[in-house]
Amino acid sequence: MLASFFYRTKQYGKALSMMSYSLSKCTLKKFCFGVDFSDPTVKFMNIRAIRKKGVINSMKLLSLQPIPFIYYCTLIPSELHMEVNNRPYTIPLVVFAHFVRVLCHYHRNNMRQCRESVTDLQLTIAEEYCIPGYQPLPLAVSYNCLGVALQLIGETDYAKQAFVASTKLFPSPFVNTVFQRLASLNPI
DSSP: OHHHHHHHTTOHHHHHHHHHHHHHHOOGGGEESSOOTTSHHHHHHHHHHHHHHOHHHHTTSEEOOOEEEOTTOTTSOGGGHHHHTTSOEEEOHHHHHHHHHHHHHHHTTOHHHHHHHHHHHHHHHHTTTTOOTTSHHHHHHHHHHHHHHHHHTTOHHHHHHHHHHHHHHOOOTTTOTHHHHHHHHSOO
16 A cells, blocks of 8 residues: 555655565465454464564564555556446455556656566466455456556557456456446447
8 A cells, every 4th residue: 555655646666666575575475365363263373473473573474465445545546546436446465566566667667667567467367376266356356457557558459358358257347347448448
């Protein structure tokens, strides 16, 4: 969320530094997917881990949660305003980090790094890295972000493919805004 703030305030260098650091620390060993931290057993295990490792070292073990945006949130990148229009929108964390990197490089006119960031985003989605796999919506949202990134750099055909992949994963036009994006790419 802080990187999103830096992006929205056009402090692209700070946002890139934060994303690079955060992504360097993202490993599957450090995150817990689908764990209910209200469970007393998990709480007890966490307390034991904190006592054993200390508070500072325990902070390295985090629960990876998607980033929720709501329609009045000022931190959402303007490129995703269509998705957040009057409904909550949740983006997987690592996907969002790569997406913000794409946007920052794009606005700094670093096209080589922008394309590399798009490739990193594509690999993250293809490997479903840190994307909860038990529901189709997080992966569909990831493809939406990829499509927007591809559209931004002028790769319209590949953007359409990403948007179509999203529609196959989550075919509800009332929830998945990618249908609107596809309609704008395919005017009648």
